[in-house]
Amino acid sequence: MIAVKVKWNKEEMAVEVDTSQPPSVFKSQLFSLTGVAPERQKIMGVKGGLLKDDAEWAKLGLKAGQKLTMMGTADKIPEAPTQQQTFMEDLPEEEQDTSGMSKYGAGLENLGNTCYMNSTLQCLYAVPELRTSLTSYGPSPGMGGMGGVDGNHTLTVATRNLFADLTRSAQPVPPMEFILSLRRTYPQFGQTNREGYHMQQDADECWGGIMTSLKDRLKDGPSNDPVIRKLFGLRLRSTLKSAETDEVINKEEEAEKLVCNISVEVNHLHEGIKLGLVQDREQRVEALGRDALFHGNAAISHLPPYLTIQMMRFYYKADVQQKAKILRKVTFPLLLDALDFCTPELQAELKGPRLAAKEIEDRQVGLSKKQKLGDDSSAAPAASAAAAPPSGDDVAMGDAAAAADASTSGEPAAEAPVDFAGQLTGKYELIGVLTHKGRSADSGHYVSWVKQEDGSWIQFDDDKMIPRKEEEVLTLSGGGDWHMAYMLLYRAERVPQE
Known part of the structure; x- marks a missing residue:
């Protein structure tokens, strides 16, 4: 340097x-x-x-x-759109929300091969905690000159402003401030072709860039921890062993996503994640004076409230010097159980919340049945529940069941009951899918499919918002030239409140 x-x-x-x-x-x-x-x-x-x-x-x-x-002359800051941006509160009452779609946000105008960015932003907009954190982020400094201004700061400000526009806009939003900030902070997104037009980019790289900038600047008030780490942060623990020397390497690292590798043996997301956690690699061994192959696997030691998974559909094809696409069909679930990917220690921690969630759900189901059958049958569900053998994860919770029995028999429990309310169970609900249609990452088209608070699904195709059914989302698993999942966003199930 x-x-x-x-x-x-x-x-x-x-x-x-x-x-x-x-x-x-x-x-x-x-x-x-x-x-x-x-x-x-x-x-x-x-x-x-x-x-x-x-x-x-x-x-x-x-x-x-x-x-x-x-x-050289700097790029000009984009001019305001010729058509003035209209917000919902500015419209006459009879013109407000005529389509019923404004409650789901707004579309984003394509500013020239920016569908990769628009689809990424719509998925991240689906995280309410992120939107809330952005609203309290500090004001923007003057934009004049831009020389020496922190790119992570300007991109965070642009994200804050754009999310505010999406919340209150009555028409598609032109993300001009955001694309300018993105290209200044990460110049690769400003690449142009021979004709001078901006090129298509990889949505995963855009997602990662936004995450990096927000992680650097957006902090939680009381703890000053990065909000991105609290919402999306994974911890992965890997153990690698050399077959030649028996040397063992233990490593723990942070990540904001899991990877689903795709091979001829992978047909389902679960299999691809398992393959993605394989950590075989070459590592320097001083005793040998050279690199040696280490075998091992990674496991999750900390789960986040939101789980991001990248489907590794693109690879570099040397003969054509561009990214090629794996079209293989890989199905994914609406409800994902991450327990199998976790360390034994984390699996043990999840047992309690999972049991608590199941007990609450069982009681709610029993209450619903009693309301339908009448109070005269109230003894039957209780008796059958007591006689039913534990299954699956509940087997390991015998101590918890014994503690519950002790509390009802008048004998003191060894410890006070743990409050699992709000704790993660390791189970996740699908709320966002970013898809790609086409044969190459450097071409084709990206859109996003986002689950709303009322349970409906909306497809965001740049400025268009299209209602979709749940079964349509499940067709995004690949196997042809239709839109196929590239990024998956899951939200954690928490122990329900009674």
């Missing part, structure tokens, strides 16, 4: 140059700082005159503290 100074207009910036990367990467850094697109940058002060994208740093004689000069 070589620290240099770059003068642009009246501004001088300190920039570190990674000489192991081509000059095009350096130009992307300057783009994020100034808004001057790489193709419009003229950088002077190196040997040979202007800096070229394919130049070799070793031949340019770059030195620490060297002064470079850049010429």
